[in-house]
Amino acid sequence: MSNQSQQSSVAESRNRRNRKIAAISAGALVVGLGAAYTLASWNDSEWVWGGADGDPNVGTSTFEVNQNTTSPFSNDAANWVDAETNPGGELTFSPGSLSLTPGDTIYAPVSLRTEADSDGAAVALQGAVAATGITVTDAGQGLWNAIQTSVYTQSGAADSTPPACTAAGIGGSDWSQVLDTAALGTAATGPQNLSADAGSTQHYCFALTLPTGSSDELQGRTIAPAWEFRAESVSD
Template identity: 60%
Template sequence: MGNSRKTRNTRKIAAIAAGALVVGIGATYTLASWNDSEWVWGGAGGVPGVGTSTFEVRQNTTSPFSDVEPSWANRETNSGGGLTFTAGAITLSPGDTIYAPVALRTTSDSAAATVTLNQAVPATAVTVVDNSQDLWKSIRVTVYTEKRTTPAGPTHTCTAANAASWGTPLISDVTLDTAASTTQTLDAQAGSTQHYCFALRLPATLQAGLTATSLDALQGRTIAPAWEFRSVSG
């Protein structure tokens, strides 16, 4: 009888030991598993690979046109850069026309641009003498334009002798409150220059819709029109 009890106890111990062995093997398998992770990021060589483009258009009002770097500037609010008109701009007589150039292009790190010339508005912080805006309503504006590969200047100078040689105007002999209906394209990274030639004419006859009853009433008046070139990337 004693031997039978010993035999049963031995079997229990063996069974317990076998169970422990199974548990032990399971635990060892979990602890000994291998892991491998792979990461990627948006870029390479320490340089970010995701970002936004740059968009910037600058103007140049030198006359005659000069492509040297200081001639280009950002003037993004009214009244902007001053146009250099031909002689007699402040002493117009009926029938006179004055001319002034401006050029636009993108910066060297900019996306391309589509440009629209808006209608003139009064320049801010500039004192003028123009009761009833009769001079403003009288002036007629023509704008010629030409696209050139940087750094070339315009084919023709913006003067009375050469303005018509620019070809079909962007706007032609219209009131100052007239916007252009077509757009121009500036190539990316300063790849092209769009030249504009503004021609302002004081008609030799009195225009309709004025308070003034004669051309003589327009003497001694001043105006300061400002134009916005609205640029959109693309």
């Protein structure tokens, strides 16, 4: 090969190498521009929250039932109390409750309503159980098993006064019977509904009877039954 041919070959090789470098540089430039474009994108966010006029607007309702065991009945606010555990509020039975003889019946009233701002309630009276913390004298539960229970109820307005919880009172048309001459542990029929926000009152009258013909062995005994009004919230 002549010297001129060698020089021509070297020049052509150099030109090819230069073109390749230029192509690689151009590609790198394109990639660089793409990366620069991505980094320069705009960003924005929008937030919302559960509120109304600066206050929360997501929360829970309240639910509370109160009782009134006054006898004679008094609708004063102080007489509406909360007693959620056994033995609860104390019923006031008619005179002679500690000196029963066969055939006697004693009576005691109680009224229920929801608190202000409370949901409504469905209330079901459960069967009696022994009152917690009360000492009694009833070997073999003889007196407990002998006593017969009847319960009457009446629904009234928020400020209503119950009908008389007496033998004469339950004989009228104002009371409805929800438990008819049953053993102490028997639940009443129901439930009864209480309006929300103290909007109604449900009155109850308990009647306990020592049946005629009860055994002489029951003399001198005592018992202390306690009843639960089981309530569930309802929407009016």
